[in-house]
Amino acid sequence: MERTTRQKTAIQAAIESARRPLSAQEILEEASLQVTQLGIATVYRNLKSLLLEEKVQVVTLPGENPRYESNAVANHHHHHFQCTTCQRVFDVHDCPGDLKRMAPQGFVVERHELTLYGRCADCNGADAAASTPASPAAHSCADHA
Amino acid sequence: MERTTRQKTAIQAAIESARRPLSAQEILEEASLQVTQLGIATVYRNLKSLLLEEKVQVVTLPGENPRYESNAVANHHHHHFQCTTCQRVFDVHDCPGDLKRMAPQGFVVERHELTLYGRCADCNGADAAASTPASPAAHSCADHA
DNA sequence: CTACGTGCAAAAAGTTTGCAATCGC
């Protein structure tokens, strides 16, 4: 019963080709390049499907609208780093690991989410930084450029 | 220029007397008990002030509206635990600590936010749990009761 | 008394939903 439509294809492609989490609006803009007349409602409806199918995952950062990223990257357990200077969001593929002990007694930890804040290599002075842009997997501003 | 109004006092009191992060709506309801006719706009305006004054802090959980909690608790660096069963939110006063190494080279970590998800003592079977409700610092549902 | 703060209502911004038209299968 799941049909293949140009819209769904374009939306999925937009998310998967992005190297960073996209907002619904950004997905609309990107997918619109393929499917003119695409409506935001369709984007939301497909996002909901894709979330259910677990092909896409939400990234919610405090004070910002939800972003969506392909689960190809998301499946590989990771966290996020937001630069407090340029606001860009990067994927962090490291993990502190054992957090089970953090919970009070009687609590069972199943899952965790971690967001680091600080300065990315680019905004940090950029000496050793310039050579290795580290993992700028996801930009969140300066994108209209 | 910062004036002391009944509204602001009530709003601040509501947040500080709560043992858990409150939504704007909940703050309105609580503070309305003191100041009838209190408007939601006033709540938001005062929250903005209180945030600037750093007397209050935002707690943003994925898919949920922002909650606000007194910085008396928030200053004491902590994290949150949301029960996937009862949806309540608890404060966790432990911290994994050194996360600086997690960031890619060239990145500087200034701050981090961590949310644990799992089952709280109450929802977990509640044997050893019943005796020690651990740190149920913050409830997020079952509150209208 | 003066201007900051408030209440109300309207406006934004983001997301969801109803419905007729469209299109995949």
Next chain:
DNA sequence: GCGATTGCAAACTTTTTGCACGTAG
């Protein structure tokens, strides 16, 4: 052809803003 999917517009929800009035200092 049938029914899932779409586009549009309207509804909803949460937060912000404009403006006249109230009130703290």
